Amino acid sequence: MQHDKPLAGIRVVEHAAGVAGAWAGRLLSAMGADVVMVEPPSLCPLRNEAPLFRQGGSALFAYLAADKRSVICDLETETDRAALDALLSSSHILIDDTPLADREGLGLDEAAIASRHPDLVHLSVLPFGASGPKADWKGAEINLVHAGGEGYLLPNGLSVDLFPDRPPLKIGGHFAEMQGGAAAALAALAALWSGQGQYVDASIQDANVAVGAFALQRHGDGSVEHRHTRSFRFGGVIECRDGYVELLTLEERQWKALVELMGSPEWALDEALDDATERSARGQDINRHIREWARHHDVEELVARAQKLGVPMARYNTPEQILEGAHENARGIFQTLAMPGVGDVKVQTAPFRFGDEPLRLGAAAPKPGADQALLDARFAATKREATA
Amino acid sequence: MKPLAGIRIADFTVHAAGPFCTHMLSQLGAECIKIESAHRPDIFRKPHTVYGRAGPATFDQVASNKLSVRLNLKHPEGVALAKRLVGIADVAAESFRAGVMKRLGLGYEALRAVKRDIVMVSVSSSGQTGPDSHYAGYAPLFGAWGGLGHLTGYEDGPPVEMRHVMDHSVGMNAALATVAALHKRRRSGEGSHVDVAAREVASSLVGEALTASSTGIAMRRAGNIDPQRAPHGLYASREGDCWLSIAVSTDAEWRALAEAMGEPQLARDPRYGTAEARIAVRGELDEMVEAWTRQIDAEDAARRLQKAGVPAHVSWRAADIAEDPHMRARGAVVPVRETDGRERMAVGFPARFSGSDAPGIERGTPGLGEHEDYVYGELLGMGRAERERLIETEVIY
Numbered sequence A: 001m002q003h004d005k006p007l008a009g010i011r012v013v014e015h016a017a018g019v020a021g022a023w024a025g026r027l028l029s030a031m032g033a034d035v036v037m038v039e040p041p042s043l044c045p046l047r048n049e050a051p052l053f054r055q056g057g058s059a060l061f062a063y064l065a066a067d068k069r070s071v072i073c074d075l076e077t078e079t080d081r082a083a084l085d086a087l088l089s090s091s092h093i094l095i096d097d098t099p100l101a102d103r104e105g106l107g108l109d110e111a112a113i114a115s116r117h118p119d120l121v122h123l124s125v126l127p128f129g130a131s132g133p134k135a136d137w138k139g140a141e142i143n144l145v146h147a148g149g150e151g152y153l154l155p156n157g158l159s160v161d162l163f164p165d166r167p168p169l170k171i172g173g174h175f176a177e178m179q180g181g182a183a184a185a186l187a188a189l190a191a192l193w194s195g196q197g198q199y200v201d202a203s204i205q206d207a208n209v210a211v212g213a214f215a216l217q218r219h220g221d222g223s224v225e226h227r228h229t230r231s232f233r234f235g236g237v238i239e240c241r242d243g244y245v246e247l248l249t250l251e252e253r254q255w256k257a258l259v260e261l262m263g264s265p266e267w268a269l270d271e272a273l274d275d276a277t278e279r280s281a282r283g284q285d286i287n288r289h290i291r292e293w294a295r296h297h298d299v300e301e302l303v304a305r306a307q308k309l310g311v312p313m314a315r316y317n318t319p320e321q322i323l324e325g326a327h328e329n330a331r332g333i334f335q336t337l338a339m340p341g342v343g344d345v346k347v348q349t350a351p352f353r354f355g356d357e358p359l360r361l362g363a364a365a366p367k368p369g370a371d372q373a374l375l376d377a378r379f380a381a382t383k384r385e386a387t388a
Numbered sequence B: 001m002k003p004l005a006g007i008r009i010a011d012f013t014v015h016a017a018g019p020f021c022t023h024m025l026s027q028l029g030a031e032c033i034k035i036e037s038a039h040r041p042d043i044f045r046k047p048h049t050v051y052g053r054a055g056p057a058t059f060d061q062v063a064s065n066k067l068s069v070r071l072n073l074k075h076p077e078g079v080a081l082a083k084r085l086v087g088i089a090d091v092a093a094e095s096f097r098a099g100v101m102k103r104l105g106l107g108y109e110a111l112r113a114v115k116r117d118i119v120m121v122s123v124s125s126s127g128q129t130g131p132d133s134h135y136a137g138y139a140p141l142f143g144a145w146g147g148l149g150h151l152t153g154y155e156d157g158p159p160v161e162m163r164h165v166m167d168h169s170v171g172m173n174a175a176l177a178t179v180a181a182l183h184k185r186r187r188s189g190e191g192s193h194v195d196v197a198a199r200e201v202a203s204s205l206v207g208e209a210l211t212a213s214s215t216g217i218a219m220r221r222a223g224n225i226d227p228q229r230a231p232h233g234l235y236a237s238r239e240g241d242c243w244l245s246i247a248v249s250t251d252a253e254w255r256a257l258a259e260a261m262g263e264p265q266l267a268r269d270p271r272y273g274t275a276e277a278r279i280a281v282r283g284e285l286d287e288m289v290e291a292w293t294r295q296i297d298a299e300d301a302a303r304r305l306q307k308a309g310v311p312a313h314v315s316w317r318a319a320d321i322a323e324d325p326h327m328r329a330r331g332a333v334v335p336v337r338e339t340d341g342r343e344r345m346a347v348g349f350p351a352r353f354s355g356s357d358a359p360g361i362e363r364g365t366p367g368l369g370e371h372e373d374y375v376y377g378e379l380l381g382m383g384r385a386e387r388e389r390l391i392e393t394e395v396i397y
Helices: A019-030 A059-064 A078-088 A100-106 A110-116 A141-147 A158-162 A175-194 A204-211 A213-220 A252-261 A276-281 A283-294 A299-309 A319-323 A326-331 A372-387 B017-027 B059-063 B076-087 B108-114 B139-146 B164-188 B198-204 B207-213 B251-260 B264-268 B275-280 B282-293 B298-307 B318-323 B325-330 B372-379 B384-392
Strands: A011-015 A034-039 A068-072 A093-096 A121-126 A198-203 A236-240 A243-247 A313-315 A334-339 A343-348 B008-011 B031-036 B067-070 B091-094 B119-124 B192-197 B232-236 B243-247 B312-314 B333-337 B343-347 B351-353
Touching (some): A019 A059, A019 A068, A034 A078, A110 A198, A141 A204, A141 B312, A158 A236, A175 B164, A204 A213, A213 B059, A213 B164, A243 B139, A319 B207, B017 B119, B017 B164, B059 B343, B119 B164, B139 B198, B164 B198, B243 B298
Parallel strands (some): A121 A198
Antiparallel strands (some): A198 B351, B243 B312
16 A cells, blocks of 8 residues: 555455456555455455466456455354454445345345444445346346447447448447446545445446447437447548558548548549538548558558647557557556466556556455455454453 | 535536546536637537537537536636636646646646645546657547457457547546545645546556456457357347347356246256356357347346346347436436426436435536636626626637
8 A cells, every 4th residue: 555645544345246346446446545355255256257367367357356455254154244344344435246135144235234334435336236126137248238328339330331230249358347347436435525424326337328428318319329320431440451540530630631641642632522511421432542542551650640640540459569568668557466376467557647657556466365364353353342 | 415515626628538527526516617718619519520410419418517617728818717717626627638738837737836735637548648648539549549449349350449438438537536636635635636548548448358468368359259158149139130138157047048048958958058068169059049039029038037047138229228217217317407498318427325415417518608607706706897808808708
């Protein structure tokens, strides 16, 4: 825990089996909160989730649990429930993603926590929230990205041009669950700011509907979005000689710069194309020209020239390119952590920073029960107080 | 009171990512003063044709609930007035290209000089430092830089561009970091400069793939395939272009799915008894599941599968979300009334609070400069003559 990190001094207890709850905890730990994972005797299931390292162990867990501590706690037993209570009495936030039906049996229901820990922020993170007709529904990543509305709109651009009849897509990785995690962490910190202990009911579906907000607004405007039609009229994913770039020109000066980038070809000098509406109407034709032109260029050369001219263009980076990226490394977004049994791995520390320096993580993901003494000591201390 | 009641934001953000950050904070109760000028209104306020029709398609949601003032930052007196606003704010938010605020005389140090403990949040494509910090970018470029685009798409197809969800994800993270910085201020009395690089938000969303890749594992886009689950995907229903998402993680879920499909013998078939076995015949299973889903109503099937303990949900359109009783019951979608009396549906805050007043949207889209009496008059105590002079000289413009 670095004392200059924004959340220094804040303790979080995380009881999470899913990515959303764990990501909420991870965002808080990156910002300096002391996050203690409470694992069941069968251990956190994320320890076995793909992608897996060749030597065994989960890269997902290595990423999500970095800089956390671990205690093992069997909440089916009264003793361990009391131990958890002792830990919670010195904590500010409890993150829990236990399905509603199982909470009471583990002493984790809203009423029980509120009665024992009135000052605690009790953050519930569930696929469809803890209230409403679907509160007991299960949701995996693919269900949630589609329950939030964005899945139906994917893919778009070149991909849907090539495969118009295929089923819609999920976003790579755990996009939807991580939206839930970030929104939940925000809600918990806001509740903590209010100074009032309370129950916070975060929903992964709600978070995805929130970040997909414009679809709902367009619906209200009478404009129905569909993956077949929401592509940009021109630009988008463009194939070059050695990879793909993204190209998007929204402003007049950017279009003019694009024409210059392409060497001012005759078709682009047509005066009618000075009008944005006309360009939009002729988008398909323009894109045919752009795609034909780009095939003769290498990505790196094109992006460098484009950005110099003020044309918004980016390389579709592979993970390897990001890990080796000059910009990423100049900003120090990765930290090398030693994972027992795996060796050195790189972990992105956080999606934000405070000042010029990146946030640094204190330790790699913990071994199961690595901090068991923390739980036992606190429980013992409480027992002593009770005896006294 | 709402959780962030009492917090005031001087909001210089434009486009989507930055405004979504202050939109979230505003829904949580912060008072958000949106700063624009007639010279340079937020580009999203203006009609544009990027979606193939000339209309301001995206402004209302993120602008709602905010107060609006006109302020011309190109004018030296405008910069001075901006500093007065920052002087009465807790947070100053901006989303210009890196370096623009500094050139305007409104960099972090300049703002600290007028408000010692200000929390400044800067949202940009590539961050405030580093060789690409001057790069221009929009959501699809953030996704491309950050690897999210490369890892999304059909196995045999090209990468996929990220859209507004990417912008808004950046805004959500920026809002989180801003509240964290407020906690630091409360504890230490110190402000912060929060630096949110959109491409780093994108890469954080595939952080596990980057970590795996750092040990030499090749990570590729995989469509709807999950390496540890089958059946797993989007399945066509009997209604055209209506898809059912199903994700089977456990053997019990598989057995429940087989029962629901009316094929109880599959539940007992050892060829499909374990996840490993099912993954090995993934394509075969997908065909069996889709042969079933093609005959059924997707919503009804989702309900039945959920009842049997199988994660399933229909791939929803915006209309499904707008009309859903669950969404409405949670306040996840809310009606908003505009000043012209028109009502529209908008997205609410994605969590409920037991102890604070419910977050949400209380006002619609502000007209440009609609709240100057309150902001310049009441908050800054400017008299009529001073305001008229500033309007005359195009400082308030």
